[in-house]
Amino acid sequence: MPKFLFRNLFLLFIFASATAQEVQTEVVPPYNIKTVSFIQGGNNVVPIFQLGDTFQFQFDDLFGNEANYYFEVTHCDYNWVPTDIPKTDYVRGFDNQRITDYSNSFNTLQVYSHYRLPFPNQFTTELRISGNYILKILNEDREVVFSRKFILYEDHxxxxxxxxxxxxxxxxxxxxxxxxxxxxxxxxxxxxxxxxxxxxxxxxxxxxxxxxxxxxxxxxxxxxxxxxxxxxxxxGNEFLYFENKDIRAGSNNVARVGANNDIYNSYLYTNLARGSQIYTVNQDVNGNFVVKNINASSNEIEADYAWVYFSLSAPTFRSSTKDIYITGMFNNYSLSPEYKMDYNAEKGLFEKAVMIKQGFTSFQYTIADKKGVIDYENAIDGNFYxxxxxxxxxxxxxxxxxxxxxxxxxxxxxxxxxxx
Missing domain, CATH: 2.60.40 (Immunoglobulin-like)
Incomplete structure (x- = not known):
């Protein structure tokens, strides 16, 4: 084979490898980003919308310094690989623009800046086609801070x-x-x-x-x-939940409250592993959550944050090599270290404190190995048809x-x- 032909083939291979699209995975938010949610009709929803619908993307920044954030929208295929089509084919207008709708918390112990990104907006006037999308939130250096998936569908x-x-x-x-x-x-x-x-x-x-x-x-x-x-x-089993709409008083599944730190503390009753118990009907919202402060008029910026103390009695999992996480829509079912429970040998309990915005929050205990593979068969709260x-x-x-x-x-x- 002539040397120039071999060289050109090699360069073509290198170029193709460099431009190959990678599968898009959701980037977990850093500690200061909380309550990431898609909002439609005033409620947090699963991010699946009909093409042409209006919805909002919202999140809080606990630094509360009105940082500049930018957004980028990418269309993906069935396997979440970016599609090889021009952005103008699926976005009418522009993305990679600064999020301009934000406000600071009011009358809360935990300061935060609340950001809102509606679709459509003044920059992105239309998402033109259905399919899988990934929304990336960028900082001033255009580095990805976190990302979330959403899906648009047609009625055909x-x-x-x-x-x-x-x-x-x-x-x-x-x-x-x-x-x-x-x-x-x-x-x-x-x-x-x-x-x-x-x-x-x-x-x-x-x-x-x-x-x-x-x-x-x-x-x-x-x-x-x-x-x-x-x-x-x-x-699985019905989701557990707690309610702290009045953050200063005990309520559903909140045993007591405190304020030993700079913000409120909500101590939940200890949960028992339900895998060996019979199924009990318990109406839930299937992992969803509601931000609510009963003493406020604007929940988005007047709902406060609390350290929520979870405790779980699961003796059969003490010797397990797998980890237990607290998951739900409030954290996008994340298996990050922030939500991994620690075993307290003195109390014989698994414990974890998580900062959560007040309101109504449903959650579950998820067991997974070190690689993040969830063990559904041996679920802590069991499986019931x-x-x-x-x-x-x-x-x-x-x-x-x-x-x-x-x-x-x-x-x-x-x-x-x-x-x-």
């Missing part, structure tokens, strides 16, 4: 779903199975076995979704999924001529109506 297909008990007798009491079908409203599917992809979510948790499940069979323009093992989730869970089915589609994957439908199901 009807998704019907039913939650059923497992058909496997070995886990019939512990798992929930999704039976569903996808029917096109106005698209003639081309080679659906290759072009249609599904994402299944339990309680809106993008970290634990089930992917890459092909249709079991097709009936005309309808895709039918009636699997057993492939579309199963562990049932009766547990009430929300399920979301998202339908991705890409024709041979398309340059990106669209999300053409969304379906919902709830296990409160589970059947055999």
């Amino acid at each position: 297909s009807t998704v019907t779903a039913q939650v059923k008990r497992s058909r496997d007798v070995t886990n019939i009491d512990y798992k929930q199975n999704l039976d569903f079908a996808v029917l096109s409203n106005d698209i003639v599917f081309q080679t659906p076995l290759q072009n249609i992809k599904i994402l299944l979510l339990q309680n809106g948790n993008l970290n634990t979704g089930i992917k890459n499940i092909p249709p079991q069979y097709t009936i005309g323009n309808q895709m039918v999924y009636k699997y057993n093992k492939e579309t199963q989730f562990w049932g 009766q547990t009430e869970n929300d399920y979301t089915i998202l339908v991705y589609y890409k024709e041979a001529s398309d340059r990106y994957q669209r999300v053409i439908g969304k379906g919902n199901a709830n296990s409160i109506n589970i059947i055999n």
Whole structure:
């Protein structure tokens, strides 16, 4: 082979390797960034919106110094790899702009700056296509401070779903199975076995979704999924919760309050591991949270922060090599060291103090190994087929001529109506 040809091929390989897009993962916020949330209709929501909807992205900076933050929006494919299309194809206007809507906390012991980023906004007037998006928040040096995923979908297909008990007798009491079908409203599917992809979510948790499940069979323009093992989730247990809307008084699941530090302390009752107990009905909000100060008129800037002291009695996990974390939508189900519990040998309890904005917060105890792999089967609070869970089915589609994957439908199901 001529030397110049070998050299050119080598340079081409190096260039291709350098420009290859990497899978986008969410960057965990630093300690000073709290209460990161997507808001729609005044409530914190799972970040799945119909194309054209309005919503807000909000967060607090505990430094309270009105720092300059910038935002960047990136469109991704089904596997969260950035799509190879110009930004002007999916953003009308500009991103990489400074967040200008912010205000400082008022009448709180913990100072903070509260930031709001609406979509659309004065810079980004429209997100033009459906699909997976990742929103990056940057500092003045254009370094990524943290990032969050969100999904936009179109209404081009009807998704019907039913939650059923497992058909496997070995886990019939512990798992929930999704039976569903996808029917096109106005698209003639081309080679659906290759072009249609599904994402299944339990309680809106993008970290634990089930992917890459092909249709079991097709009936005309309808895709039918009636699997057993492939579309199963562990049932888990109902979320725990606490309420400190009045931060100076004990309330639901708050044993006592204090103010030994510079901010309030909320000491929760000790939770017992529920894995060996029978299932108990406990209405919850499936991991969600509400920021609320009953003595204030503007919760966004008048709700205070408190050190919330969690304690868990789980004797069977004392010798485990795995770690226990406190998770929920309040921290995006993060398995970061900030939420890892420590074992107190004198008390025989797992303990952790976490700074959380006051209101209503639901949470769960999650066990994971050192690599962050969650152990669902041996969950601290057990698995029960009766547990009430929300399920979301998202339908991705890409024709041979398309340059990106669209999300053409969304379906919902709830296990409160589970059947055999």
